Amino acid sequence: MTHAVPAAVQLSRQGTLSALRRLPEYLTIWVPLLLSAGHLVSFALWTIWVSFTPSTLLPVSGWVGLRNYTSVMATRNWTIAFDNLLLFGSGFVLLSLLIGLVLAILLDQRIRGENVLRSIFLYPMAVSFVVTGTVWSWLLNPGLGIQKLVNGLGWTAFRFDWLIDRDMAIWTIVIAAVWQSSGFAMALFLAGLRSVDADLVKAAQIDGAGPIRLYRRVILPTLWPITVTVVVIQLQFAITTFDLVRALTGGGPGIATLLPALVVYDFMFQRGLLARGAAAAVLMLLTLLAVLLPYAAWQYAQRRKAARA
Amino acid sequence: MAALTIRDVYKRFHSVEVLKGIDLEMDSGDFTVLVGPSGCGKSTLLNIIAGLERQSSGNIEIGGRIVDNIAPRDRDIAMVFQSYALYPSMTVRQNITFGMECRNVPRVQRDEAVGRVAKLLQIEALLDRKPGQLSGGQRQRVAMGRALVRDPLLFLFDEPLSNLDAQLRAEMRIEIKLLHQRLGSTIVYVTHDQIEAMTLATRIAVMRQGVVQQFADPETVYNRPANLFVARFMGAPPMxxxxxxxxxxxxxxxxxxxxxxxxxxxxxxxxxxxxxxxxxxxxxxxxxxxxxxxxxxxxxxxxxxxxxxxxxxxxxxxxxxxxxxxxxxxxxxxxxxxxxxxxxxxxxxxxxxxxxxxxxxxxxxxxx
Known part of the structure; x- marks a missing residue:
């Protein structure tokens, strides 16, 4: 019995010591987590609340039900912004996926200077969207950029004026966004290609598969999980796009290149309709959830499957 | 008839010489095991036979035909890999018939061939599963099925049993030997396991640092080793x-x-x-x-x-x-x-x- 007491004391002291030693871990994980979660969750909840109030310039309490939602969805701005989002989202995701995949496959052919090329293709990622938007607004400006250059070289009939064309302006945003993020898709695809078992390629060679069949039947199917990840990341970027459009077209010409985030900004800070803006923001959040929830479910299912295997 | 002749094959990677003049001749029906410690060049030699890598000099002759400039698919060979290399997105049936698909063999013939091989290896029940749903031993069988379905001049095995646990390895060893006896196929088999070499081979080539130390039947290699390296490498506990x-x-x-x-x-x-x-x-x-x-x-x-x-x-x-x-x-x-x-x-x-x-x-x- 006399021995039991000191042992217990020693144990509890060890417990305190190890807790102290782990203090930095707790601090680095929990403080930022609480702060960011507090910000995100509290402001999201606040926005949802505001969207059900009659607030205009300043937030006021009150309940108007879904009135803000119905009126936002009835505006021309919102329908155009959502149509644009469909065009921009699908065009941007598909193109950056395709270009990223092609770049990754080309880079995977054990070429010389791969590191340099990889950095070059990935570099646009490091540029802020405002810079991308501004530079592309110069490049696409008919009187300043590509059209002027080609005209100056002698092809005077050459026209490339999508930036000021109502129907085509949305594609200029697609171009700039694809330029910015195909490198990212490429990096993920390249990692996926590199993790393909070299024996698989050898087996396919002996089976007699040509390069196209090799990629189509053997290699690309193994890239499915990466493709899904890339699509989801690009889609959530597309849905929340604001700064790129702001710098490139400012939503114009007219309202031809509006996207939901610009509509939110317009309602909240330019027209002083806080509740409508909040309703538009909540609609954006719902769109995001429509993408992210199935993805989370899919990932959960994948993990379950992996755990069973 | 010589099924496979390797004549004075060298392989260099930049300044490193991996194979230093390999000369081997295998008759039809031989089960030749290339054995040696890791880095001895045995896998490189197998890849060169398959055409997956190109030798720096020397010739490879399969079935009396020099194949140095012939693509792997046209060398009339089949290969079983250490990692099995089953195509993960295809079913077992598709895995086995992929080679025939590439060669545009009609579907009727494909189905017939799959049936024959599946029966031989007792994998009929697995044909519609994906490789991810199979155990290690089953994958091993499917990998062998993919090779057997071709009925080639030459089978190449690259450490096919290394990923199996000891008990399964012993079972598959017996099965491979039975298959060889039944089909009389010509096999080149790479391993670092001297027990596999002794039990399976009709001829053993012991390799070390890119040189064949001894090329003989298992009894000779075991009882009359050509040098101290072979003497110490073959047998457990060693000589x-x-x-x-x-x-x-x-x-x-x-x-x-x-x-x-x-x-x-x-x-x-x-x-x-x-x-x-x-x-x-x-x-x-x-x-x-x-x-x-x-x-x-x-x-x-x-x-x-x-x-x-x-x-x-x-x-x-x-x-x-x-x-x-x-x-x-x-x-x-x-x-x-x-x-x-x-x-x-x-x-x-x-x-x-x-x-x-x-x-x-x-x-x-x-x-x-």
Whole structure:
């Protein structure tokens, strides 16, 4: 019995010591987590609340039900912004996926200077969207950029004026966004290609598969999980796009290149309709959830499957 | 007919020479095992035979046709990989028929071939599963099925059993051997496992640092190793290699280990006479050293009885490995599990001297 007491004391002291030693871990994980979660969750909840109030310039309490939602969805701005989002989202995701995949496959052919090329293709990622938007607004400006250059070289009939064309302006945003993020898709695809078992390629060679069949039947199917990840990341970027459009077209010409985030900004800070803006923001959040929830479910299912295997 | 001829094949990666003049010839129906420690070039050689890598110089001839400029798909070969390399997105059936699909074989013929192979390997129930749903042993079978369905001139196996646990490995070893006996196919099989080499091969090529050390049937490789490397590499526990010197005693040549009273003498074949008075390395397999009641042979002079002290015993159940002191060196013996030696005791052992190998200590080459 006399021995039991000191042992217990020693144990509890060890417990305190190890807790102290782990203090930095707790601090680095929990403080930022609480702060960011507090910000995100509290402001999201606040926005949802505001969207059900009659607030205009300043937030006021009150309940108007879904009135803000119905009126936002009835505006021309919102329908155009959502149509644009469909065009921009699908065009941007598909193109950056395709270009990223092609770049990754080309880079995977054990070429010389791969590191340099990889950095070059990935570099646009490091540029802020405002810079991308501004530079592309110069490049696409008919009187300043590509059209002027080609005209100056002698092809005077050459026209490339999508930036000021109502129907085509949305594609200029697609171009700039694809330029910015195909490198990212490429990096993920390249990692996926590199993790393909070299024996698989050898087996396919002996089976007699040509390069196209090799990629189509053997290699690309193994890239499915990466493709899904890339699509989801690009889609959530597309849905929340604001700064790129702001710098490139400012939503114009007219309202031809509006996207939901610009509509939110317009309602909240330019027209002083806080509740409508909040309703538009909540609609954006719902769109995001429509993408992210199935993805989370899919990932959960994948993990379950992996755990069973 | 020579199914595969490898003529003076070199392979260099930049300044590193991986294969240094390989010459091998395999007959139709041979089961040739390329064995050696990792980095000896055996897998590179297999890849060169398959056409997946190109030799720096030399020729490969398959079925009498030089294939140096022929793509892997047209070499009439099939290969089984260590990782199995099953296409993960395809079912077992699609995996097996992918080669035929690439060669535009009609569907009826494909189905027929799959049925035949699936029956042979007893994987009929698995045909519609994906590789991810199979166990290691089942994947191994499917990988073999993919090779068998081609009915090629030459089968190449690249360490196919290394990813299996010990029990399954032993089972698959037997199955591969049965398949070879039944189909009479020509096989080149790469492994680092000398037991696989001994049990499967009709011919073994022992490789080291890009050079073939010995190319012979398993019995010869085991009993008459060409040099010290082969002697020590093949067999577990390995062959005892002891410093000895040859002396002429009463008109006969004997190998002497140790000095003075404690010296141990073994008769050696008369062909070693030329080495009288010189140092040699004497190689003797552990199973040639046993308890004195062991009956090795009726031939007079085949068995010598020695006295040695026991340094350690390792009972394995089926037999007991004893560590003996012979002269200044240690040697392993394999005695019956009924014999119980005490540590440090001196005991008698019977030695089967017919299977003694002698090596040149300078070059390591076999003397006799």
């Amino acid at each position: 005892n290699t002891l410093a000895a010197r040859l002396e002429a005693t009463r008109g006969r040549t004997v190998a002497v280990i140790g000095y003075g009273e404690a010296a141990i003498r073994f008769p050696v074949p008369p062909e070693a006479e030329g080495w009288n008075g010189r140092d040699v390395v004497l190689g003797i397999r552990p199973e040639c050293i046993a308890e004195p009641t062991r009956h090795f042979s009726d031939l007079p002079g085949a068995v010598t009885t020695i006295v040695a002290s026991v340094e350690m015993v390792e009972p394995t159940g089926a037999e007991t490995i004893v560590v003996l002191r012979l002269g200044d060196e240690r040697a392993l013996g394999r005695v019956s599990p009924d014999v119980r030696h005490r540590l440090s005791e001196t005991a008698q052992f019977a030695v089967d001297t017919r299977k003694i190998s002698l090596f040149d200590p300078a070059s390591g080459d076999r003397i006799t």
